[in-house]
Amino acid sequence: RPAVHPKEEAPSQSVQKELLKKTSLKNNFKENIHSNGSRQQLPQTIIIGVRKGGTRALLEMLSLHPNIAAAESEVHFFDWEDHYGHGLQWYINQMPFSYPRQITVEKTPAYFTSPKVPERVYNMNESIRLLLILRDPSERVLSDYTQVFYNHVQKHKLYPSIEQVLIKDGELNVDYKAINRSLYYIHMENWLKYFPLGHIHIVDGDKLIKDPFPEIEKVERFLRLSPQINASNFYFNKTKGFYCLRDSGRERCLHESKGRAHPQIDSRLLDKLHEYFHEPNRKFFELVGRTFDWH
Ligand SMILES: Nc1ncnc2c1ncn2[C@@H]1O[C@H](COP(=O)(O)OS(=O)(=O)O)[C@@H](OP(=O)(O)O)[C@H]1O
Numbered sequence: 001r002p003a004v005h006p007k008e009e010a011p012s013q014s015v016q017k018e019l020l021k022k023t024s025l026k027n028n029f030k031e032n033i034h035s036n037g038s039r040q041q042l043p044q045t046i047i048i049g050v051r052k053g054g055t056r057a058l059l060e061m062l063s064l065h066p067n068i069a070a071a072e073s074e075v076h077f078f079d080w081e082d083h084y085g086h087g088l089q090w091y092i093n094q095m096p097f098s099y100p101r102q103i104t105v106e107k108t109p110a111y112f113t114s115p116k117v118p119e120r121v122y123n124m125n126e127s128i129r130l131l132l133i134l135r136d137p138s139e140r141v142l143s144d145y146t147q148v149f150y151n152h153v154q155k156h157k158l159y160p161s162i163e164q165v166l167i168k169d170g171e172l173n174v175d176y177k178a179i180n181r182s183l184y185y186i187h188m189e190n191w192l193k194y195f196p197l198g199h200i201h202i203v204d205g206d207k208l209i210k211d212p213f214p215e216i217e218k219v220e221r222f223l224r225l226s227p228q229i230n231a232s233n234f235y236f237n238k239t240k241g242f243y244c245l246r247d248s249g250r251e252r253c254l255h256e257s258k259g260r261a262h263p264q265i266d267s268r269l270l271d272k273l274h275e276y277f278h279e280p281n282r283k284f285f286e287l288v289g290r291t292f293d294w295h
Helices: 014-026 055-062 079-085 088-092 109-113 116-125 137-154 161-168 176-182 182-191 207-209 212-222 268-287
Strands: 044-051 068-070 104-107 129-134 199-204 234-237 242-247 250-252
Touching: 044 055, 044 207, 055 207, 055 212, 068 137, 068 250, 079 137, 109 116, 109 182, 116 137, 129 182, 129 207, 129 242, 137 161, 161 242, 161 268, 176 207, 176 242, 199 212, 199 268
Parallel strands: 044 104, 044 129, 068 104, 129 199
Antiparallel strands: 234 242, 242 250
């Protein structure tokens, strides 16, 4: 059980508010039913992050399973106040229609690093099984930077160079948001206050890139799905430089925004970044009782 179990604490004002919301919401919503027997239901699992960890790849790969029904776009229910304020009925309305044998899943990478989200997910379903995909924290920072850089390019806006965002007064700029998002142990501690470790399956995002099938098999087992996804569902696409998917003879790769080249950075700066994450990574490994092949 979590170290600090919300039920055992004197409920803080915020917990109380959340619980009230839960009660009123739980009594009030309906699962929309289609005439063909499918319905929209609350997700039984959520991909909670991390941003740039490979969440889209994980969702698409998992969707190869016939018993998975995935929400197409990021729902941002638990992290955006206006969405959360609409209540669970709104959340259900965002879900795909699914059959009773299917598990509904949504992915919103920002959940992992949003402080209010674990408690809110807990209030919806305390026994939910969560998926978290992580990748080398330094690589994640570069990927995060690249994403924001391209967002600016698309809007014909300028954006500072990687050096400009990573260095402040000659030192590593630890106030840079993307660095904070890579401090996995801080965010994980937040989740472990509400969920036991056994209910959060961590997908190795670096391994998912290099060899996706074994990682997906583990997810199937975690979600207690029958093993239906095969090695033949994946093939390496040389042009893309990544694995792509094969489903009933149809082949497709992820969108071009997935798998972009990262900026070249000075090797001393990269060393600094690796060094900076060394201790936080160690804390994370201790927290989850497992190590990862990170710098
Ligand atoms: N098969 C396959 N094809 C393409 N891309 C793949 C794949 N598997 C994992 N990845 C990695 O996914 C990274 C993007 O992560 P997310 O989807 O979580 O990004 S986001 O937070 O939703 O924007 C993306 O990051 P970048 O390489 O920085 O673009 C990829 O490295």
